[in-house]
Amino acid sequence: MTRAGAYGQKLGQFLHLKDAPPSLVTRSLRSTELAVTETRNDNPEPGLSGSLTAEDAFLVSLKLHDYPDCELWERGKCIMTADVHAGTTYLYDLKRDPRYVIDKPFHSLFFYIPRSALDGIAEQTGAPRVDELDCRIGVGHDDTIVRHIGASLQQGLRRPDEANQLFIDHMMLALTAHVAQTYGGLQRAVEPSRGGLAPWQVRRACDRLESDLGGKLSLQAIAAELGLSVSHFSRAFRISTGLPPHQWLLQQRVKAAKQLMSVRDLPLSEIAISAGFANQSHFTRVFSAMVGVSPGAWRRQAQGSSGSET
Structure with a gap:
């Protein structure tokens, strides 16, 4: 089974879906796997959701369907009920065993972000480690950035054969940085303004991208060849070429x-x-x-x- 299939199967079991929902996976931070999965059931069988593996990781969920009177559970206990509105973002700490009663149609995107990815973002930006994310149960956030990234990745989820790995890497990196800053209080260290890539780095990066027009090469692989972090490479490449790597590849x-x-x-x-x-x-x-x-x-x-x- 592919990594994407494994993530889909895990959430499918959690939500009692018959088939594993579509997922996209990237490894852009410390070789840590990040994933996005789209889940939907218009006619679910009523019951309490399953449990996800307790781990030092978080789920960021963008709700795509209203879900009134949602019964929310943590650590084996019913905590509260809350109205969930389409377009709202919620955060869940997997160490707390988040669950809910499934008794209405649902449609959501779930972004899987392990602790090591947050540590990687902090390390790459020279910032202190994020202690915790704002995972207050029942508290939703009106987050336009998560909505934008979710809408962009939905196209890749629905047409996985057309998904550009560089684009997936770019969007998941952006999402993780946004979550760390907005819900974890990540503060970028003050650093001197960096320019673009050296001419030889531009040539090497462009040659590598052109050698794989299918877009299967990851941002991490290219950045590693240049001895750079993924975030530094993405920023410097854009300064040098005027485009992020995935858009430059589309032009080619x-x-x-x-x-x-x-x-x-x-x-x-x-x-x-x-x-x-x-x-x-x-x-x-x-x-x-x-x-x-x-x-x-x-x-x-x-x-x-x-x-x-x-």
Whole structure:
């Protein structure tokens, strides 16, 4: 079973789901695994949820469906009932055995953040270690950043073959840093302003990204080659190129596709795979969003302009 499947299975059992829900996993902080899982059941069997393994880790949950009169449990006891509203963020400490009564349709995103990931964020930013997160039971937060990151990752959860690992790494790193600062009081150490990468580092990073247009290479692997932390590499790469790594890679995919469409009369499905896209529909969506026209229309325009010049 894949790591993503294992996380999905764990939450599926917790929520009594028949099938393991989709998950995405990243290892960007001290080789620690972070995961996001989407859970939904429109017709659940009433009963108390299962228990998750007690560990020094946290769940950040973005609720996507209203859940009135939610009966909340900790450490084997019913603590309170609370109305849960769609769009609200809740935090759970897995050491406290958080559970709730499942008796209504639910739909949520769960972000799994182990303690070691919070320690990694503190270490990379030169800040003191985060002691605890704000995991008060029944207390929801109106968090626009979590909503934005959740909406972005939902596309990858629903189309895992199209998920760009660099993008997953980037978003999960951003989420962990945000949670540490907003709910753990992380204070970045005052440090001198850092510039971009050295020219040789830019060349090395770009070469590595271009060698894997499919986007399976992780941020951690590239940063490690340059002797940098993931957060420093991501920030410096953006300063040097004007784009975060995952967006720079998308531009290279589109550039490669344009070259193939310009010099070869290949089917768009073959061009999509050659340029690092999961399939033709993925290619069409990304290309259209970035270029403003579909691949087919762009090729017709390119062929028409070249024909008029001959």
